[in-house]
């Protein structure tokens with residue numbers, strides 16, 4: 001059992017046998033509760049196959065208690081005690097399951113598992129749809145593109161925010177299938193708009209997990225071919241976190257996407273990985289200034305300085321720039337005065353349906 005546990009964990013995890021039938025696993029690099037669920041499920045899978053001892057075939061189950069640093073405690077002894085308490089709770093709940101130490105954590109985990117189960121049926125049940133948010137050229141006032149934003153609505157939960165369900169699709173691996181659906185639906189819609197005479201760029205968010213799929217480029221190429229949407233009108237939004245992976249493979253993938261004719265933008269710029277060197281090495285077209293800097297632009301001199309610097313940098317590097325989350329006239333005039341000529345935000349429009357985008361386009365062109 002110790003061997004199986006050790007082989008199933010990552011290199012920087014610690015597996016120890018405390019005595020008797022008790023094991024302790026220390027996971028130092030857990031980013032969120034999603035990862036804990038994945039590890040716990042992995043442990044169950046590892047222990048499932050039969051153990052053969054002499055002529056005996058033995059099946060075992062395990063009860064797992066989880067405590068989390070620093071939420072439950074900052075002290076090792078207390079964390080161990082909490083994990084132990086949670087494990088006895090797991091045993092009392094019928095064994096062969098896991099429990100977190102705190103009720104809040106258990107509730108959060110239950111909700112996660114419910115979301116995973118509902119999300120996995122949602123493509124079939126057609127519970128996803130896209131909204132589109134206009135992107136505006138500030139010099140002409142015209143809508144030049146849209147960002148496709150995924151919406152998820154189920155009879156059980158109603159409308160769930162992407163901030164809640166996107167991380168769950170990422171940790172459960174569902175993001176790839178859902179992401180394919182988003183890309184296809186957005187390109188199909190882009191093609192319909194073109195046929196209606198609306199010349200719009202369509203931006204689609206790409207999670208880093210999607211980005212690192214080995215077949216991403218051929219997938220994008222196939223979707224473009226199948227939908228007949230021109231590659232130069234498709235923009236893929238990636239985040240700075242993508243640059244944390246092997247630089248050469250990121251460079252290759254971006255190069256191949258660019259070769260298709262697709263545009264690449266950096267979403268939420270300034271909030272993630274802080275090295276700027278990738279900007280000169282990677283084939284990137286556009287930077288999206290994160291809304292957290294735009295929000296207090298008019299009142300906070302620090303935000304104003306950051307936005308000013310980002311805009312100047314994009315000009316120097318010959319990159320396109322767009323501000324996200326523009327809500328007020330004051331933000332707009334600041335951006336214009338600093339030569340940022342593209343923006344997106346509630347000031348112009350919230351994300352709306354595809355039909356509403358066609359109407360907006362035709363209203364403006366009259």
Ligand code: C2E
Nearest residue numbers: 149150162163166182205206207325326327345346347351
């Ligand atoms: P994002 O890509 O940065 O998208 C912008 C978010 O800001 C959207 O939230 C949009 O509704 C919101 N927003 C736009 N203008 C304003 C404004 O003026 N004020 C404020 N307060 N908010 C504004 P939403 O739709 O809730 O999406 C949240 C995040 O979920 C997105 O952030 C994106 O990271 C992710 N997401 C959405 N759709 C997809 C998708 O299809 N795939 C992936 N991987 N991620 C997605």
Ligand code: MG
Nearest residue numbers: 147205237267
């Ligand atoms: Mg985005």
Ligand code: MG
Nearest residue numbers: 267268288324
């Ligand atoms: Mg953003």
